Amino acid sequence: MTAPLLDIKDLRLGVAVNRSTVHPLLKGISFQIMPGEAYGLVGESGSGKSVTSLAVMGLLKKPLTVSGGEILFKGQNLLALPKREMRRLRGNRIAMIFQEPMTALNPLSTVGRQIAEMFVLHQGKSWGEAEKLAVEALGNVRVPNPDRRAKNYPHQMSGGLRQRVMIAMALACDPDLLIADEPTTALDVTVQAEVLRLIKELCAARGTAVLFISHDLGVIASVCQRVGVMYSGCLVEENDTRALFDNPRHEYTRGLLGALPRLGSRSEHGRQRLVDIDSIIADRSKLTETRFIAPRGPEGSQP
Amino acid sequence: MRFGFNFWLGAGLTTLVILAGILAPWIAPFHPVLDADLMNSELPPDATFWFGTDAQGRDVYTRILYGAQISLTVGVVSQVINSMIGITLGMTAGYWGGWWDDLVNGLTNVMLAIPSLIFALAVMAVLGPGLPSLLIALGLTNWSWTCRIARSSTLSLKSQGYVQAAQTLGYGDLRIMFTQILPNMMGPILVMATLGMGSAVLSEAALSFLGLGIQPPFPSWGSMLTDARQLIQLAPWVAIFPGLAIFLSVLGFNLLGDGLRDSLDPHMRTRKP
Numbered sequence: 159m160t161a162p163l164l165d166i167k168d169l170r171l172g173v174a175v176n177r178s179t180v181h182p183l184l185k186g187i188s189f190q191i192m193p194g195e196a197y198g199l200v201g202e203s204g205s206g207k208s209v210t211s212l213a214v215m216g217l218l219k220k221p222l223t224v225s226g227g228e229i230l231f232k233g234q235n236l237l238a239l240p241k242r243e244m245r246r247l248r249g250n251r252i253a254m255i256f257q258e259p260m261t262a263l264n265p266l267s268t269v270g271r272q273i274a275e276m277f278v279l280h281q282g283k284s285w286g287e288a289e290k291l292a293v294e295a296l297g298n299v300r301v302p303n304p305d306r307r308a309k310n311y312p313h314q315m316s317g318g319l320r321q322r323v324m325i326a327m328a329l330a331c332d333p334d335l336l337i338a339d340e341p342t343t344a345l346d347v348t349v350q351a352e353v354l355r356l357i358k359e360l361c362a363a364r365g366t367a368v369l370f371i372s373h374d375l376g377v378i379a380s381v382c383q384r385v386g387v388m389y390s391g392c393l394v395e396e397n398d399t400r401a402l403f404d405n406p407r408h409e410y411t412r413g414l415l416g417a418l419p420r421l422g423s424r425s426e427h428g429r430q431r432l433v434d435i436d437s438i439i440a441d442r443s444k445l446t447e448t449r450f451i452a453p454r455g456p457e458g459s460q461p
Numbered sequence: 462m463r464f465g466f467n468f469w470l471g472a473g474l475t476t477l478v479i480l481a482g483i484l485a486p487w488i489a490p491f492h493p494v495l496d497a498d499l500m501n502s503e504l505p506p507d508a509t510f511w512f513g514t515d516a517q518g519r520d521v522y523t524r525i526l527y528g529a530q531i532s533l534t535v536g537v538v539s540q541v542i543n544s545m546i547g548i549t550l551g552m553t554a555g556y557w558g559g560w561w562d563d564l565v566n567g568l569t570n571v572m573l574a575i576p577s578l579i580f581a582l583a584v585m586a587v588l589g590p591g592l593p594s595l596l597i598a599l600g601l602t603n604w605s606w607t608c609r610i611a612r613s614s615t616l617s618l619k620s621q622g623y624v625q626a627a628q629t630l631g632y633g634d635l636r637i638m639f640t641q642i643l644p645n646m647m648g649p650i651l652v653m654a655t656l657g658m659g660s661a662v663l664s665e666a667a668l669s670f671l672g673l674g675i676q677p678p679f680p681s682w683g684s685m686l687t688d689a690r691q692l693i694q695l696a697p698w699v700a701i702f703p704g705l706a707i708f709l710s711v712l713g714f715n716l717l718g719d720g721l722r723d724s725l726d727p728h729m730r731t732r733k734p
Binding site for chain 2: 217246247248253254261263264267276328
């Protein structure tokens with residue numbers, strides 16, 4: 159068995175309320191991503207998906223603090239890495255694409271230049287050379303007329319194109335791991351499908367592992383080989399994608415799948431009834447270690 | 462981008478001052494210092510001496526043209542110094558936060574609490590009169606507003622997607638500041654610098670009026686006013702024209718700054734375009 163590319167061990171982090179108390183956000187999650195594997199993290203808003211990705215990037219801001227655990231990337235503990243080393247990894251070995259392609263590009267510089275900067279920054283290329291590579295990178299993410307588009311400013315591009323530019327920037331240095339934090343939520347469905355296919359194919363071709371974060375099970379199913387389900391700061395279930403969809407083991411996963419409309423599925427009334435998960439996310443401080451889903455689950459809510 | 466009437470009026474006046482300063486050696490009919498002729502002293506405006514002559518018989522028009530050089534130099538150089546200090550302190554304070562932010566904030570508040578002219582006077586008293594010390598004094602006094610604006614812009618830009626994206630792409634702090642934040646906050650900084658030029662010109666006039674700025678016999682609008690003080694009843698033109706020059710150039714800078722703000726920052730727009 160090969161060594162995992164990313165190995166998160168019992169990661170705990172929280173918001174530091176004051177000097178002594180930390181309000182927990184992640185309560186010890188562990189998962190592994192193999193080289194070249196696409197791993198999906200699903201969960202509702204506030205379940206800790208994005209915070210996990212920020213922890214991997216080493217970009218946790220002030221009140222957020224890691225209180226325990228390890229993030230091993232190629233055997234190296236990222237949490238113990240000096241800032242400078244971490245910055246060298248970021249964008250180079252671990253890259254990230256965001257939800258908002260509208261704001262993730264600097265409005266005052268051309269997209270070609272922004273991609274080129276990646277080559278200058280991480281590979282020490284000259285600007286002239288980097289700009290040629292940038293055009294090539296735009297072509298790789300299937301932007302039509304890459305040499306003309308490279309001279310465009312972000313506002314001259316559509317959302318789908320901008321997300322492609324982001325992907326081009328993220329993959330510019332051939333990272334080992336790509337973190338995609340809801341990369342298609344802001345796009346409409348047809349563009350979404352194209353962008354997903356692009357991520358899938360590019361990463362498969364380059365052997366890039368993907369940590370794919372989404373609340374959309376359909377998107378996860380089409381991209382990832384393995385899925386982890388997050389709920390309230392815990393990884394409640396983890397399985398191969400097919401197995402998870404066919405045979406969900408955890409109550410919450412069943413709830414999530416039940417809330418998913420499926421084409422062609424009907425009940426005897428002629429219409430599928432979607433199961434909703436009770437109201438909003440539970441107050442974390444009231445959840446107990448053992449039955450933290452109790453206040454919300456359809457069965458647990460019975461007296 | 463659309464510019465209003467005020468902008469064009471300001472731009473026109475500023476261009477006039479710039480042209481006067483640059484072209485002074487060619488268009489001035491006399492020499493500003495050497496063409497003193499006591500036989501011609503205190504002549505009212507006529508065809509030869511357009512703005513009249515002063516107590517030493519020097520042409521006021523010529524001296525105003527040369528004075529524009531001083532005013533422009535002071536306005537531009539002092540604002541460049543101000544902006545550099547303000548941007549460096551404000552941007553780093555806003556970006557890094559923490560104790561550095563507190564320190565810069567404290568310093569800014571102290572600077573804002575001291576009247577700038579008094580501070581400039583103190584600096585001039587230490588450095589002695591003359592153009593270089595004038596530039597340093599004015600360059601050190603007015604950076605606090607620029608610093609404030611740079612800090613607040615940085616704070617809001619820091620949470621922009623592209624700044625965060627740059628962090629995930631492995632950009633260093635300085636690279637983020639100079640390629641992502643600075644270009645995006647140049648608008649308000651430019652407005653501040655333009656408005657600051659007007660006040661720098663006024664401060665220069667005030668300091669020269671007090672005898673600490675440009676030393677006679679070299680012409681500056683402020684020192685011309687000092688000389689004209691005793692003559693104001695006998696030969697009012699000696700005071701009126703430098704005063705008018707100060708008034709119009711400051712008006713020009715201010716209108717230009719306001720116009721820039723109106724067109725660079727749509728949120729601050731007061732009137733409909």
